[in-house]
Amino acid sequence: MSWHILGAGALGSLWATRLARSGVPVRIILRSAQRLIDYQHAGGLTLSEAGQSSFHSIAAELPDATTPIQRLLVACKAYDAEAAIAQLSPRLANSCEILLLQNGLGSQQAIAERWPQVRCIFVSSTEGAYRDGPMQVVFAGRGQNWLGDPNGGSVPSWLGDLDQAGIPQIWSSDILTRLWRKLALNCAINPLTVLHDCRNGELLQHREQLAALCEELSTLLEANGQATAAIDLHGEVLRVIEATAVNYSSMYQDVRLGRRTEIDYLLGYACRSAYSLGLVVPLLHDLHRQLREHLSLRGLPTD
Numbered sequence: 625m626s627w628h629i630l631g632a633g634a635l636g637s638l639w640a641t642r643l644a645r646s647g648v649p650v651r652i653i654l655r656s657a658q659r660l661i662d663y664q665h666a667g668g669l670t671l672s673e674a675g676q677s678s679f680h681s682i683a684a685e686l687p688d689a690t691t692p693i694q695r696l697l698v699a700c701k702a703y704d705a706e707a708a709i710a711q712l713s714p715r716l717a718n719s720c721e722i723l724l725l726q727n728g729l730g731s732q733q734a735i736a737e738r739w740p741q742v743r744c745i746f747v748s749s750t751e752g753a754y755r756d757g758p759m760q761v762v763f764a765g766r767g768q769n770w771l772g773d774p775n776g777g778s779v780p781s782w783l784g785d786l787d788q789a790g791i792p793q794i795w796s797s798d799i800l801t802r803l804w805r806k807l808a809l810n811c812a813i814n815p816l817t818v819l820h821d822c823r824n825g826e827l828l829q830h831r832e833q834l835a836a837l838c839e840e841l842s843t844l845l846e847a848n849g850q851a852t853a854a855i856d857l858h859g860e861v862l863r864v865i866e867a868t869a870v871n872y873s874s875m876y877q878d879v880r881l882g883r884r885t886e887i888d889y890l891l892g893y894a895c896r897s898a899y900s901l902g903l904v905v906p907l908l909h910d911l912h913r914q915l916r917e918h919l920s921l922r923g924l925p926t927d
């Protein structure tokens with residue numbers, strides 16, 4: 625059975641090349657005829673890993689191809705994911721499984737609600753990749769992938785494909801807790817790096833602000849029934865900042881490169897969730913407002 629990979633960006637290419645080189649059948653779905661022409665011109669995807677490059681000629685197609693889709697890895701940004709799947713809707717088999725790689729929360733739930741007949745597997749990834757040219761991906765940071773079905777159910781047999789491809793995976797029975805924890809870490813660190821215009825490590829000069837934010841985020845996690853995700857949040861935020869001190873956060877890099885951020889699936893989701901629970905979170909609201917103003921001044925989308 626073929627894996628279909630929707631979106632040949634950084635993470636989509638990283639998954640596609642590793643699956644393909646291990647002999648797992650893969651097909652990439654590109655957004656437009658022009659993208660397909662560009663892809664065919666390049667002949668495939670190039671993966672750079674530990675200073676070595678490898679070339680992978682992987683089949684590619686457009687959303688309106690007619691073959692049914694049984695297993696779909698969605699590797700678009702959170703704000704594109706639902707619309708991208710909608711283009712494929714007629715091709716989704718009833719027994720289809722969709723893996724969702726998106727950061728933050730909100731896009732996964734919207735997709736699961738819209739296509740209740742398919743099984744949605746949520747993924748939380750700490751692997752790092754970036755594109756350094758058309759059809760070229762750099763594997764920048766080893767990490768882990770946690771996969772889970774928020775509705776429970778059996779462990780999928782295709783996890784063996786990931787093992788075969790050397791894609792690290794752990795089946796998680798509490799994937800929402802993991803995604804909430806990551807959302808909270810991202811909300812504490814990323815917006816502040818943008819607003820203070822700094823690397824992660826420089827946030828240690830704003831310890832009081834970090835501590836107060838973590839307290840509000842912990843309250844929000846607990847109110848959402850995610851008490852486990854709240855344990856020692858502040859301690860982990862400080863550890864992440866120290867371990868990644870010289871790095872620029874992904875949101876910082878998006879803003880610097882004039883790219884749309886995933887703010888609406890991070891701070892936006894956090895603020896909406898607090899509102900729906902009647903929880904007062906002034907610091908999160910203020911951070912959200914300041915960040916949207918910052919984006920707006922730079923002509924970037926605020927959602």
Ligand code: NAP
Pocket residue numbers: 630631632633634635636653654655656659699700701702704707708709711725726727749750751752753754755886
């Ligand atoms: P990316 O490099 O921007 O890739 C997204 C891809 O989706 C692009 O190639 C884009 O196509 C494609 N796309 C958008 N709409 C499409 C459509 N309708 N049909 C087909 N393709 C479509 O993003 P990324 O860095 O891989 O991130 C993907 C998700 O993974 C994000 O939610 C991110 O937060 C998360 N994540 C990323 C990393 C990482 O290291 N990169 C790590 C952990 C989590 P075009 O090229 O044509 O625009």
